[in-house]
Every structure is written in C-alpha cells, then in structure tokens.
Amino acid sequence: MARYVVNRLAQAIMLLVIVSAIGFALLHLAPGGPLSQFAASGQMTQEDLDRVTRQLGLDRPLPVQYLDWFGRMLKGDWGKSYRDGEAVLSVISSHLGATLELMATATITAVLLGCWIGILGALRRYSLFDSLATVGAMIALSIPTFWFGLVTIYVFSVKLGWLPAGNRHTIGDGSFLDLLHHLIAPAMVLALVETAMWGRFMRSSMLEVINQDYIRTARAKGMPEWRILTVHALRNALLPMITVAGLQFPTLLGGALVTETVFTWPGMGRLFLDSIGYRDYPVVMGILMFSAIMVLIGSLIADMLYAVVDPRIRVG
C-alpha cells in the first residue's frame, strides 16, 4: 500500500509540474506577455517598460523565471487581478462557494438518480426501461448544456413562472429557502449530463458484476435475490464508481462554467468568463491553474480511496 501511495504521489507531482509549465507558457503567450497590463495602458514609454521588465525580473532566462513563478505559486502568491488589484487567490476563493454549492447539489442528484437508473437498467437488461434509459442518456450527453439551460428557463421561468430565471438570491432576501429556490434550475441543468454518465457507468459496472461466478454461487446456495443484489452485487459494482467520480470532475467543472453563465450564478465559471471579457489574464490563468489542480487532486483522492477499498489495486 505504502508503495502504491508513494508511486501515485510522485506521478501527481510530476503532472503538477507539467500542468504548471503549460500554465506558465500560456501566460507568456498572452498579448504583451506578463506585461500586457502596462502595455495596454498606453501611457508608458518603452523606457518605462524596460524598467518594469527588469524590476519584475522578466529579463532573466525563462527557466529561472518559471522556477521563480512556480515557487511563488506554491507559496500562494498567484499575482494580482488587473481589475481591482486584489490577490488572484482571494478573488477565486470568494467565488468558489457558489460553484461548490451548485456542483454538490448537482452531483448528489446525479449520483442518486444515475445509480438508480443504471442498476435498474442492468437488472432488467433490454427491457423498455433499459432501452429508453440508454437512448435518453446518449441524448442527454449530446445536448449542449447552455441550450438545455435556455429551454429550462423558457419552460419553468417564462411559461410556468415557477422558478427564477437566474442569480443566486432575490435582492434583499437572504433566506435559505430563497437560495434553494434559485438553486433548483441550474442544479437540474448541470445534473443532466452527470446523471447520464453515472447511469451509463453504473449499468456497465453492475452488468459486469452480476455475471460473475460468485453471484451464480450465491444463487445456487439459495440465497434470496434481494440479498444477492444488495450484499454481493451492489457492493462490488459500486467500487468502480469511485474512479468515475474522479473522471467526471473535469466535465463537472466545465458544465458548471456554462451553467453559471446561463443562470448568472456568481461562481468561478462566471468569474472566469468575466475575466476573459476584461482581459484580466492573471485571474484567467489563475482559475485555469486552479481548476487543473482541483482535477489533479480529485483524481489522486479517487485513486487512493479506490486502493483503500479494493485491495486488488495495490498489488497490481
């Protein structure tokens, strides 16, 4: 186990280095490079620019600059927003809560609904339910999230008037119920793709398990069917879902960005788009790096958890 953990950690650190190198390269690809803020203002002479270049150490060789930048990233110094001079990391963290709220609600919904659909589909394979679920999942995976959001707004806000068309709160109303009311539509939209993915993975995992010898043995012993399913099949079929959770994470984050845009939800995704609109490169790159690191940590945790619950992984 210790060896597996060390290996996996080493891999993650190596990935972090490559990911940060990509982020660093992108930062330097920005028009004007790291100096774009000063260059854009147009009030500085070439002399001033040269001085700033030297002050910021941008005349040093790129590898040195990278190491310096990487070191500062590790210490939590991610630069300052061009817009208001606030530290990038604090800008991100002030928007993170809304995003996590949305992602958590959508994930809980998707896991419960998706696993239920997947299990039922596997048990009644090729039934009408299974066929409908399979086709439905494929369509759900193909619908552009933002368009589904628009349709949801049209049906539930414009036509029926049941749900608000956007934002996190009604102005002047900070109650939990109001937040919940605003959360329903975006969470539903974000959960659609997630549900489809969980359903597909759960179905194939369950199918794999119920064809195993030990299930046949349990049946031969005369064990009641519900006991076979819950104790023997389900427990084993749920294990790979830990990996699915890790794999899903990038899609979930991307979906959150789009959903937040449609519903003007004040989260990280919206902040990202706004920052692109303002050409606020430090924040753009900060969020890009932040999301990649979240994905990296997510898959690391998923792998570790999987190794804890499934001993076969540690040896193999």
Place this chain on the structure above:
Amino acid sequence: MATAVFSAAQPTPSQGAWRRFCRHRLALAGALVIMVLVLGAAFGPYLLPFDDTYIDILKRFAPPLSGAHILGTDELGRDVLARLMMGARVSLSIGFVAMVIATVVGIVVGAFAGFYGGVVGAVLMRLVDAVLCFPTIFLLLALAALTEPGFVTTTVLIAATAWMWVARVVEAQVRSLREREFAVAALAFGSSNLRIMFRELVPNAIAPIVVAATLNVAKAILLESYLSYLGYGVQPPAASLGNMLNNAQIYLTSAPWLAIAPGIVITLAVTSFNFLGDGLRDALDPRMNIP
C-alpha cells in the same frame, strides 16, 4: 457473440462488421441523420430565396410558418432557416476539420510514444495526462482569450483540446502490436522505424482510431457551440449553430423560436455522431461486442 455471426457461411471480418453495424439500429439512424444534415448544409442554402446574411429590418421577429419565412426571422430580419443551414455548414465543417487535425496529431504522438516507449513514451504520455487535467472548456476559453476569434482559430483550438484521447488509444495499440510477428518481420526486412510505425502498426489500429475519431466529431461540434455561444468562436455576421444562440437568451420571452431550432440541430448532430461511434465500436471490435 450472436448466432448470426456463426451461422453465416464463413463471413469475412469486414462482412461480419457490416452485419453487426446494421444490427445497431440507432447507429444506422445516426448515419442517416448525418447524411441528411450534410446534404442540407451543402445544398440547402441554394434552394432558399433568402441569403443568410440578408437583413430585412421591416420583417424582424417574424414567427415561424408565417409567410415566406418557414422558421421565421431573427432580431435583424434575417431568415432563420437560411442561417440554420449556413450555420450547420460552418459547424459541421469545424467538427470534421478539427477531428482530422486532432486524429493526425493523436496518431503521431501516440505512435511515437507507443513505439519508442521508455523516456520518450513516458514524457509524451505524461503530457497527454497533463493536458487532460485541464477542464476542456476552461482550456478552450483561455486559449481563445489569447487569440483572434474566427473559423480557423476555433477549429485549431478545438483540435488542440481533443487530440489526447486518440493519442491514448493509439499508444496502447502500438505498444502491444510492436511485439507481434509482422512488426518483427518488417524490422528484419530492414524497414525504417517510421515505415514500421505508420505503414505496419497504425493501419492495424485503425478500428479504435475510427471510433475515437467519430466520437471526436460529436465533441468538436458540441465545443464549437459552447465557444460560439459564449462569443469566442465563429463571429457574426457569419452564422454557426452556436453563435445563433448567442442572442437567443435576450429574446427568449418574445421570440423563443430563435433558441429552439439551432439547439435541436446541434443536439441531433451530436447525438447522431455519438450513436454512430457507439455502433462502430460494436461493429469493429468483436471482443467488446455484447449481444
């Protein structure tokens, strides 16, 4: 394995694959829809009396099925059907071209990584893993923020965020095929490494590459719609399925048809390519075929 395959009188592998593909009704339906969409996008605009960029300010927001405009007009009085067909042309082209670029890059990276293995393979595949760490839409938008938006940039950027899956597939295939007799024989003949890689190994991995490429078209069309919807893809006045939805949210209450038609076409196209990819996977890979 289904009985149909066994009862046939010695079917060749390709016949078996064709039969398996035909059994996959959804994949057939997908192929049919794609054909209709491609034909509509290619020839449809010539059949309409309206130009997709012609502005008729007197006929703004004409609802569908009212008068000459079958799908109505948009906020500038442009014919929605004409824009839809031109938009489909642009979006499908971006999907195909991005797929081709991503597949070529993926094949080259995967072939080198799988063939040479060792340090080269490890570095290339870790690069693949690292790029996969970035959520696609975030990476795509960040790259788009650094470039001038347009048809070419959109295509290249989508390809840049889609080649990794092909690379993974090809790497695994090449790594396992490299040890097989025909590869060793080619080496004994004195074939160059490049020749072995791209004339012997990659053609033998064509089935999973085709499947990955088909699914990549679906993904590319979807990504184009995201990018253009958010305003960083294809720029107006040119139409794309994504940028037609750009203003749709503002007019959702007064002109909902502006949002409905492009969304349905995107969903139809992406679903079809996904079903086609699924069907091809079942047809081309008998080992994975669950009857």
